[in-house]
Amino acid sequence: MDIKKLNFELYKKMFLVRRAEEMIQIYYPEDHMKTPMHMSMGEEAIAVGVCHAMKQEDQIFGTYRSHGIYLAKTMDTDDFFAEMYGKDTALLKGKGGSMHMCATDKGFMGASAIVASAIPVAVGASFANKMAKNEKCVAVFFGDGATNEGVFWESLNVACLMKLPILFVCEDNGFAVHTPKSEREGYGSLSDIVSKFNCHVISEETTDVEVIYNLTRDGIKLMNDTGMPLFLHFRYYRYLEHVGIDEDYEAGYRSKEEYLKWLERDPVRLQREKLLAGDIDEIEIKNIESAINEKVMKSITKAQGSPCCDCSELFEGVLA
Numbered sequence: 001m002d003i004k005k006l007n008f009e010l011y012k013k014m015f016l017v018r019r020a021e022e023m024i025q026i027y028y029p030e031d032h033m034k035t036p037m038h039m040s041m042g043e044e045a046i047a048v049g050v051c052h053a054m055k056q057e058d059q060i061f062g063t064y065r066s067h068g069i070y071l072a073k074t075m076d077t078d079d080f081f082a083e084m085y086g087k088d089t090a091l092l093k094g095k096g097g098s099m100h101m102c103a104t105d106k107g108f109m110g111a112s113a114i115v116a117s118a119i120p121v122a123v124g125a126s127f128a129n130k131m132a133k134n135e136k137c138v139a140v141f142f143g144d145g146a147t148n149e150g151v152f153w154e155s156l157n158v159a160c161l162m163k164l165p166i167l168f169v170c171e172d173n174g175f176a177v178h179t180p181k182s183e184r185e186g187y188g189s190l191s192d193i194v195s196k197f198n199c200h201v202i203s204e205e206t207t208d209v210e211v212i213y214n215l216t217r218d219g220i221k222l223m224n225d226t227g228m229p230l231f232l233h234f235r236y237y238r239y240l241e242h243v244g245i246d247e248d249y250e251a252g253y254r255s256k257e258e259y260l261k262w263l264e265r266d267p268v269r270l271q272r273e274k275l276l277a278g279d280i281d282e283i284e285i286k287n288i289e290s291a292i293n294e295k296v297m298k299s300i301t302k303a304q305g306s307p308c309c310d311c312s313e314l315f316e317g318v319l320a
Contacts, residue, residue, distance in 0.1 A: 003278070004275075004278050004279075004280060006210070006213070007210055007271065007274055007275055007278060008275060008280065008288075009052065010048055010049070010052060010209045010210060010213060010271060011209075011268075011271045011272060011275055011285075011288075012288055012292065013048040013051075013052065013071070013072050013075070014044040014045065014048045014209060014267060014268050014271055015268060015272075015288075015289060015292055016071055016075065016077070016292050016295075016296070017040060017044045017047065017048065017067065017068045017071045017072060018041065018044060018268050019289075019292055019293060019296050020067065020071060020077060020080065020081075020296055021039050021040060021041055021067055023296055023297070023300060024037060024039070024067075024084065024245060025039075025245045027300065028245050029245075032085060032304070033084045033085055033086075034086055034097075035083075035084060035086070035094075035097030035098040035099070036097070036098060036099065036243050036244075037098050037243065037244060037245055038063075038064045038065040038066075038067075038098060038099065038242070038243050039065070039067065039238075039239075039240045039244075039245060040065055040066075040067045040068030040069075041238075041239040041240055042173075042236050042237045042238050042239040042240075042262065042266075042267075043065075043068055043171055043173070043236040043238070044068055044072075044209070044267050044268055045206070045207050045208065045209035045212050045234075045236070045267035045271075046068075046141075046169070046171050046212060046234045046236055047068030047069045047071075047072040047141075048068070048072045048209050048212075048213075049209045049210070049211075049212030049213040049215075049216060050069075050072075050139060050141075050167070050169055050212065050213075050216045050232065051069060051072040051073045051139075052072070052213050053213050053214075053216035053217040053220060054137065054139060054167075054216075054220070055136075055137075056107065057107060057136055058107055058136050058137050058138065058139065059107050059108075059109050059122075059125055059129075059136060059137075059138045059139070060073050060107055060108050060109060060138075060139050060140075060141070061109050061110060061111070061112075061118040061119075061121060061122040061125070061138065061139070061140040061141070062101070062108075062110075062111035062112075062118060062140075062141045063111060063112065063113075063115070063118060063141060063142050063143060063146070064098070064099035064100075064111060064112070064113040065143070065171075066098070066099070066101045066111035066141075067080075067098065067101075069108070069111075069141050070101045070103070070108055070111070073103075073106060073107060073108045074103050074106040074107075074108055076103065076106065077295055077296055077299035078299045078302060078303075079091050079103065080101070080299065081296075081299045081300050081302070081303040082094075082299075082302070082303045082306060083096055083097065083098075083101065084097070084098060084303065085303040085304065085306070086308060086309070087303055087306040087307065087308060087309070088306060088307050088308060088309045088310075088313075089302075089303070089306045089307075090303075091103060093309045093313055093316075094308070094309055095313070095317075099111060099112075099113040100112065100113065109121075109122075109125060115142075115143075115145060115146050115149060116142060116146035116147075116149035116151050116152050117151070118140055118141075118142065119140050119142060119146065119151060119152055119155045119168070120151055120154070120155045122138050122139075122140035122155075122166060123138075123140075123155045123158055123159050123164060123166060125138050126138040126159065126164040126165055126166040127162060127164055129165065130162070130164055130165060136165075137165040137166065137167065137220065137223070137224075138164075138165065138166045138167065139166070139167040139169055140166065140167070140168060140169065141169045141171060142168075142169070142170060142171070143170070143171055143172070143173065143176070144170055144171075144172040144173065144174065144175075144176065144181070144190065145175070145176025145177070145179075145184075146170075147170060147190055148176065148184055148185065155168075156168060156194065156197055156199070156229075156231070157197065159199070159229045160197045160198040160199050160228070160229055161198075163198075163227040163228060163229070164229055165223060165224065165227075165229070166229050166230070167216070167219070167220070167223070167229070167230045167231075167232055168199075168229065168230070168231045168232065169232045169234070170190070170231070170232065170233045170234070171234060171236060172190075172233060172234065172235045172236070173235075173236055173237060173238045174235075174237075175238070175242075175253070175254070177242045178242065178251065178253040179253075180253070190233060191203040191231070191233045194231045194233075197231075198228055199228050199229040199230065199231050200219060200222050200223060200226070200228055200229070200230045200231065201230075201231045201233065202215050202216075202219050202230070202231070202232050202233065203232075203233040203234075204233070204234055204235075205234075205235040206234070206235075207236065207262075207265045207266065207267040207270055208267070208270060208271075209267055209270075209271055210271075210274070212234060215232070216232060219232060236262075237258070237259065237262035239259065239262075239263075247259075272285065
């Protein structure tokens with residue numbers, strides 16, 4: 001793909017993720033979106049870079065902080081906001097909410113609110129793909145806090161033993177809710193430990209979506225050529241509180257100064273500046289931004305005007 005076209009596509013996806021969440025910040029206080037919000041601001045480069053490097057038919061699993069990866073994978077704002085508002089038109093009819101997004105027809109296999117719980121499920125899906133010989137690969141996204149769960153290490157071990165086509169994507173913001181690594185990890189480097197397993201490890205601290213895209217693309221090729229899983233370890237900074245639409249620097253576990261340092265290399269702004277430096281006209285950029293703004297607002301308006309589910313929906317999908 002042409003570099004200019006690639007960077008433009010990456011920017012469109014990141015701008016969509018950012019704008020969708022900015023609109024959540026505006027409309028959430030109206031209290032019509034009843035789901036808790038785990039926002040993705042700050043991690044857009046990871047979600048978009050990894051998802052864009054994968055094939056459309058590949059499969060994604062995520063955590064409760066799923067807005068970025070869901071939108072990067074599907075680009076579907078209609079179902080996204082219908083689910084946020086809990087409307088009958090949503091794929092999950094509001095029963096999933098922000099933490100349990102799902103669009104299996106688009107390769108987003110689901111997200112889970114239980115820390116690390118999607119990891120073994122993703123390994124199972126990867127095993128199924130290998131048995132089916134369908135050449136699909138799986139990516140499972142999780143935070144660094146999930147690596148403190150035993151099931152992460154068990155899943156990594158099984159994937160390495162069975163040589164499964166799976167990407168373990170660690171979105172590392174340095175905190176498990178409010179707890180820093182220094183208070184929960186008895187080792188120095190996660191990537192160093194994972195590298196002792198029979199898998200490929202790529203670790204990078206960057207907010208450049210093009211770099212993450214290229215690293216992921218090269219890693220997938222390496223995975224396919226060798227039959228060994230891929231562990232991607234990317235650092236980022238969570239702009240907002242653990243759950244909610246506001247800042248939380250008054251809580252005392254991190255400083256506003258740290259946030260401002262990361263904001264200097266904000267992934268969305270960085271990519272926009274790269275487009276301008278690459279001779280893409282700002283009018284062209286503003287036109288696509290306007291189109292995305294319109295797309296997001298249409299989805300919000302559509303969701304607001306859609307009916308809520310009938311109470312009988314509570315009994316649908318219940319096994320016992």
